[in-house]
Every structure is written in structure tokens, then in C-alpha cells.
Amino acid sequence: MSNELPKTYDPSVIEERWAEYWVREQLFDVATPAAGTPDSANKFTILLPPPNVTGRLHMGHMLNHTEMDILTRWHRMRGETALWVPGTDHAGIATQMMVERQLAGEGKTRQQLGREAFIDRVWDWRQHYGGAILDQMKRLGASVDWSREYFTMDERLNVAVREAFVRLYKQGLIYRDYYIVNWDIALQTAVSDLEVTHEEQTGKLYYIRYPFESATAPYNETNSIMIATTRPETMLGDVAIAVNPSDQRYIDVIGKHVVLPLKFQRYYDDPKHLGTDEFMDGEFVRRKLKIIADDWANPEFGTGAVKITPAHDPNDFEVGRRHSLEPLIIMDVFGKINHVGGDYEGKDRFKAREEIVEALRESGALVEVKDHTLSIGISQRTGTIIEPYLSQQWFLKIQPLADKAIEAVDKGYIKFMPEQYRKTYDEWMKNIHDWCISRQLWWGHRIPAWSCVRCPHITVCVDKPISCEGCGEPSPVQETDVLDTWFSSGLLPFTVFGWPNPNPDTGMPSLPTDLAAFYPTQLLVTGSDILFFWVARMIMLSCHFMLDVPMPDGSKRELKDAVPFREVYIHALVRDADRQKMSKTKGNVINPIGIVQKYGTDAVRFTLASMASPGTDIAFSEARTEGYRAFANKIWNAARFLFMQIDRAKEAGYAVDPASLREALKPAISGGAAGAEKPASLPWTLPENTPLETRWIFTRLSAVSAEVNRALTDYRFDEAANAIYQFFWGEFCDWYLELVKLRLEFGEGTEKNETTALTLASLVSVFESALRLLSPFMPFLTEEIWHALYNGATPAKSIALTHYPQAANFPAGAVAEIENAMKTLQDLIVTVRGLRKDLGVPEKEATPVQLHGANRILALADANSDMLARMARVQAVEFASEPLTGSNARSTAEFDVAVVYERQIDVAAERERLTKDLAKFEKGLTAAERQLGNEAFMAKAPAHIVDGLRKQAAETKLLYDKTKAALNSLPE
Secondary structure, eight states: OOSOOOSSOOHHHHHHHHHHHHHHTTTTOOOOOOTTSHHHHSEEEEEOOOOBTTOOOOHHHHHHHHHHHHHHHHHHHTTOEEEEEOEEBOOHHHHHHHHHHHHHHTTOOHHHHOHHHHHHHHHHHHHHHTTHHHHHHHHTTOOOOGGGOEETTSHHHHHHHHHHHHHHHHTTOEEEEEEEEEEETTTTEEEOGGGEEEEEEEEEEEEEEEEBTTOOSSOOTTTEEEEEESOGGGGGGOOEEEEOTTOTTSGGGTTOEEEOSOOBSOSOSSGGGOOTTEEEETTEEEEEEEEEEOTTSOTTSTTSEEEEOTTSOHHHHHHHHHTTOOOOOOBOTTSBBOGGGGGGTTOBHHHHHHHHHHHHHHHTOEEEEEEEEEEEEEETTTOOBOEEEEEEEEEEOOTTHHHHHHHHHHTTSSEEESTHHHHHHHHHHTTOOOEEOEESOSSSOBOOEEEOSSSSOEEEOSSOOSBOTTTOOBSOEEOOOEEOHHHHHTTHHHHTTTOOOBOTTTOSBOOOHHHHHHOSEEEEEEEGGGIIIIIHHHHHHHHHHHTTSOOTTSOOOOHHHHSSEEEEEEEOOEEOTTSOBOOTTTTOOOOHHHHHHHHOHHHHHHHHHHHOOTTOOEEOOHHHHHHHHHHHHHHHHHHHHHHHHHHHHHHTTOOOSHHHHHHHHOOSSOOSBTTSOOOOOOOOOOOTTOOHHHHHHHHHHHHHHHHHHHHHHTTOHHHHHHHHHIIIIIIIIIIIHHHHTTTOOOSTTOOOOHHHHHHHHHHHHHHHHHHHHHTTTSHHHHHHHHHHHHTTOOSSSOGGGBOOOOOOOOOHHHHHHHHHHHHHHHHHHHHHHHHHHHHTOOTTOOEEEEEEEOHHHHHHHHHTHHHHHHHHOEEEEEEOSSOOOSTTEEEOSSEEEEEOOOOOOOHHHHHHHHHHHHHHHHHHHHHHHHHHTOHHHHHHSOHHHHHHHHHHHHHHHHHHHHHHHHHHHSOO
16 A cells, blocks of 8 residues: 555554654744744643652653643644643652662761762762653653753752742741741651641540649649640640630639659759759759640640640640740650650650650559540651651741732632632632741752851852851851752742843843743643642742733733733542552552553543543543553554555546645645644535535534534543544444445446545545544554655644644534434434344345335435445335334334344244333333423523423324334234
8 A cells, every 4th residue: 555554553663653753853842932923922831740850650640741731732733832841840858868768778878978979969860860750751742842841950940949039038028937847757857738648546645633833642633733635755845734714623723833743863964954943852853834824725625724845836836935935845856855855865756655654654643544536647758757846947928929829819810620629729828827948958959048157147149158248257158958849849830931030230030031922821730639739839939929020011010910820720630440549558559651551652541531521530441441442443444444545546546645635625624734824614615416424524523623622622631532532433433434435436447436536535634634633632643644644745744733623614504404314314224223133134135124204304315325225234215105113113203114024023022122112211201291391490491491302202202102003013
């Protein structure tokens, strides 16, 4: 064949070749359009949520990338300047853990290497092992602009991060202070609230008596106050007891002191170092605790009295501030008790708990221990229990950033899909606290702050200062902490396009060309798990910084143009076939690369797209993927059939190249290269002698094009994929390819004729358009076939650079007439096929049929007798003047048809079939009567709904009567 395709479809052969071709030819690289040009106005820009540099592709990534790629390819084929920007995140904690693990295997630690050598080691690791997920994306055909690939630790982004930090600091929005943080003792760093998972666990509630100053054992209700705690080890840091000022049980003891029911044999080496509320009791150190009144104490919890440990509980910290209480830090960064714990120094926090409980039991201070359900904070990174810990950290003030971000969504400048996530976003944004942005790591963006060795001044600036701004002391020391990874990634929507690029004359931001062309982006596709980690922070930071950047025309930027993106599409989770969340523990994790190797990338993409309905999780089914592999094979075989017809036509002297065929037809579906001027939808131009099936396939192509474009606009990937599937497999392959065999007469002795030429042109045109329709979903298969179709003379370097099919402006009345006619013929063919099967007619044997119906039906059957002969083995059509009944007849709302064939009928089986049909129609009539008899429904329902119900009821009544007559005609 001139348009050669291998006999067997093998995705492994074609996919790697085209993936390399797309990257090598830089097909998806986007030049920056000049401001004010049509290309700059007609754009689609999207950022890849940067995967961790340590990452490997999982099913969540595969879904995310599939949806983004479908949308980007679709927008590109619609003639828009479509830019998809790729990159990876340096993943501070995850990467440092990875490299430290590698060092441990060599018997080394990062402390032994030192900071600079360790950072060099991380960069070396990144060079050799990082970015594997981007290589996987290339292999899977992601149509990103690889020339714009970034890494969040690139120098240009590092400069932007430092600039953002300095500006926020000088605006008074970044500060340094002591606060309770979530301390991960395994990582030895603070982690954000969002990196902590709270799990319900059964723990213990300990009831403990704190004796008044003069009390001696045994302790009771009169000489002590009882508290309840879930963490007895934190007693070592108690500085007060709080009761609610309205709690009548404790009114008389407010202001008095109790004694911590723990004594330390050693506390300080020298007793003169004792604190104000500490005293020596013989050889033991004791601590007095004042009873204070504070609304934080809940009379309904425990005993109503709570111990206050400001250094190890966020609520206690706030109580301590209100009452000027000095916090006592009792642990080190490893979760071990420090010197403040006296005899417990050096013990693990949970080991100390055991020993403290035992000491309390021996002294009589422990009253009882009860089982208690606790919400335990677990580090998502390491799985260790989080320790609330007082630490000096850098914080970002949330206001006024949050208010702008809330306003942007409230005013519709950013829209969420599904809509439910807007409520989630609002609730979180209105209840957030200041953000701890420092991390005690070595890998990351180091905080640009320098401390003076002589004075307390901190110098914050983009570049290393020569001396302290406060006193002039040379060589200040840089802060050792780095910034939270989400801080730098929160800046990406504008930093990837060149921000800040300050004006050298004013120092204010000017407008980099890329920023002018591509900001804001049109869409963010991401998962709900990073809605607050990343999405909300991008909105806050972008709205804050971009308000200072002028518009391309020099005018002041308003909030609507400061947002980082116009829409946020939150995709679903991919679960296993039983709808269970995938986890390594359950052993149900699906490796997408393994599935791709088995079925091909296109089949996996199509599976995910066909199940991607907004707000609904995907139960990934390998059986379904196998089905879409068969779908790809079906299209492959359809292409081989088409190429065979082209070869036959060429031998018979017909014009066979696609360009001339399309010109001869002047198809109603637009085509051509996307870089060329986009052709408008053409009017109905099919010749008068065009066969019905050809007119019909063009109307169906137009309709499915409209449906797919609508569905993708609404992010209904499932509806778009299923519409293409039904058209390509059902209407094109199962019907049209079979019907065109009637028209393609290339045998010896046949003369060239217009119908054959028209049919060949139509077949090529519709198939090529259908390939373009499918291309964003199955890019590899369509690229291979499309290039083979044009046989080296393609109008563009890739099918991805051609125009996407649009609906044609066919006259509505003509479309309805054609589709109604074709539907009637299809119903007739399917009915006759069913009858032949029931009657046991041999497959190759043609039989006459009798037909009763309106004149339109009879004329349609007569005009398309060749179609009936080919598709239903109809030898001849006899027209009946009376309704047809009997075991060899079937009825629809439009016609009765009987197959003329002598065969003994199983009367019992036929009676059973008709009885079931009769019951079904009777049920339908009852339902219709109930709706049509409902006055309230009839008063509110639109007219077209009522008319449809009445029509359906009439058709059901007709079928009921026909079925009943057929049942009555059966012999006893």
C-alpha cells in the first residue's frame, strides 16, 4: 500500500519515536508574542504543578498530566497561543532526607560534610537522579514547552525568592519571633500545619492532684486541686494552673499557689540559680504554680482546671502571654528531656512519661487513669508524632494578603471547578494563622537575613551585606534556616515569567516581556490535597506582588489582573477498581508505567479521560484500559481499510491524495495547519446526489465536534471522550465504513463515477477530521495514522498543529431530516437482524421482509434497498397494507417488520418474550399517566418537556397495543 501501516497495532513501536520527535523538533515551544498582537490576546497559559525533584510518576500525576495535556492540545488546535510551562520543585525536606539516606549508606552524616559540601552533594544528586518524572513526561508525550523548563532552585528563581522575602520584610509582613511550632523530631525542623495529619487514637487521660503550698500527703479535695492531662511529661514545664473565672468551684482559690507534684534531686548545680517560684525542700527542688483565671479553661473538660505549659502547647502559649508567664522549654530538638527536667534529663519524651506516671503513683498524686480518644498530630513526612515546641522562627503575616485573596474569589476573578471547593477555600482562608516560613534545613532557599555579632540588629537584603546596617560591624552572619518550599513555589505564577526585573531608575517592578505576554495564566489543574499548600498561597502572594506591576500599556494593574490564574480545576482522586484509596500498605498501588507498557499510553490516557467527571473519584480499571486498547486497534484497522481503498482508487485512476480529495469535496469541517488563517465553518455544499449515509456522517461529525468542544469547555473530560468513542467506534466504524462499501466500486470493468469519487473524498475527509478530534486524547495513535494518511506530504509538522474540528452551519431542518431518516433505517436494520437471529436464519442467506408503516418509511426503505441488503441481508422489501403480527414480526413506534422465513416457532418462548414486553410497556404507561396527571408538575414543567412526555406516552401505547395483538395471535 502507498499509505503503509503495519498489520498489527503495537503502541510500543510508535510511541517512543513520536515522543522523541515532538521534543527534538521543539513543536510545542512558544515564542513570546509582542504585547497588543492577536497572539498575545488569544492565549492559553498553564503551569504544571511542579512535582518533587525526588518524584516518580504515579496515577495521580498521570491523571493530572493527561487532563492538562488534553486541554493544552485542544486550545493549541483552536488556534490559540498555548503555553504549558514545566518544572520541578527542589522539595527541601524530601530531597535532604534522600541525600542523607544515601550518606548514611556510606557511613557519613551531613554534619561531618559541613553545609557547603552537603549542598554540593545535593546538587550532584539532583544532576544524576533528579527530574526523572520530567523524563517520564517526555516519554508520555506531554506537549509542554521544554525550553522554559525550570527548577525552583535555579539562580534566577533564587534571586526572585530573595527579592520577595526582602520586600515583605520591609513592608512589615515578615517578622521573627518565638511561637509554638509543629516540631518533627526526626527531621529536626518545624513543619507547617498542612504537613501534619491528625489521627484519632486511643490514649490515656491522667487525673493528678496538685497540692496547695502547705499540704502534705495524702492529697484530697480540700488540700489539693486536681487536673487532667494527656501528656504527663509536659508537667516538667508547668508554670501555672488555670481555671475559668465563672467556675464557682474554684472562685476561692484563684491567686493561690499549688506545688508541682514532682520533685527533682538535681535541677541546677547551684541553688542560687533557682527561679522565682522554685524553692528547696530539703535536698529536692520544688516549683510553685499560681492558680490563674482564664477563659481558656473549660469547666466541662476533665476537672475544669488545666495545667499551663507555655513552651509545649499552642493554647497554653497564648494563656502564658496574656498572664506574662515565663515559658520553660523542657525538651531538646531530638525529643529528649533537657536539664530543666532534672532527673529525667536525657530520657526520651515517652520514656519520661512512663517514669513520671510511676513517680506520681508512688507519691499518691495520681488519682486515676482513663482511656481517652485523642487527636494525634503525625508528620506527613516521617510518620513521627509531632511535638508542639517553642522555637524562634520566621513568620509571614497573613493579613492583608488573605483579604485580597478572598476578595479575588468573591468577585469572580478566580473561579473554582467543581464549585464546592470555593466554599472550602473560603472557610480555610477566613480562619488561617500567620505562616511559619522557616525550616531548620540546609537544602533550600536560605533566608536572606544576617545577624550582627556585636548588636541585636538583623540586616535583611537580597545580596550579602558587607557590614551590619545597625552598627557597621563587618561580616555579619547569615541565618542558617531556609524557607518553606511552599513559599518559593507560591511565587511561581509570576517568577517563572521574569519577575521582579526592577526598573533601574525607580527601583519599582517593570514588565518583563514574558510577564506581559503570559500573566495571568488561564487555568490551574491540580488536586485538592494542595489546595491550601499551594493554590491559596499562590493567590495570596500573586495578588500582593502583582498589584505593584503595571499592565502592558503602562496603566495601573487592578486586582482582577493581579490574580495568578482565572480558573482552578480540582481533579478527582484515582482509586483502585474497588474504589479504595491507593496505598503501599494495602498493596493496591497501580504503577502507571507498567500499565502503559502493557496497553500503551493512549489507552491509559483515554481510560482516565473517560472517567474524569468533576467531583467524582476515578475507580481505575485495567479491564477498561484493555477495552480502550481495543478501541485504538479498531481505529488502526479502519485506517488500514481506508488506505486499501485509496490504493484501489489509485489503480482505477481516481485522485487519491488527501489534499485533492478534500478540495474536491470542500468539507464542512474546517482543517489545515493551526499556524495558517483559521477557515470559517462552510455552508452545506454537498452535491445533490450525495448518498444518505454520507450526508448523515457529516451531520454526526458536526454534532460530535460541537459536543466535544462544549464538554472540554466545561472540563467534562468524560463526556468528551465518550462522545468521540461513540462516534468513532459506533457511527463511523460500525455503520459508515460498512455502508461506503456499497459506493466504492473500483473493480475491473467499472467506470469512474461521481458517487464513488464523492464517497472516497468523504471517507478521507471525515476520517482525517475524526483523527484531529481524537488527537488531544490519543496523540500517538493519531500522529502515526495522520502522517501515514498524507504519505509524507502533511500540511503541518504534526497533527497537533492543525485545527480542531468545529460544528458546521448545516441548515437545522436538513440535519433533522437526515438524522431521522438514518435513525429509522438503523432501527429497521437492527430489528431485522434481531428477527433473523431469533428465527435462526443462516447468516449468509438473504430473505425477503414485509414492512408496514407510513409512506415516509416505505419510501425510505425503497430508496435504500441496497443498504438493507448489505446490512441486514434483505433480499426484497414487500409493503404490507395492514399491521404485521406473529412470531416472525417485530414492532416499533414507526413500523412493523416481518422476516419471511419458514421455521417452526417455539410458541412458549415467544409468548414469554411478548409477555415481558407487555409488562414493560404497561409500566411505562402507568408512569407516564402519573406524570401527565400531576397538576403541580404540569403547571411548572416547560412545554417541550410536556410535549415529549405526551409523545413518549403515545408511542408506548402504540407498542403496547401491537404487542398485545401479537400475543393474542399466538396459537394456544
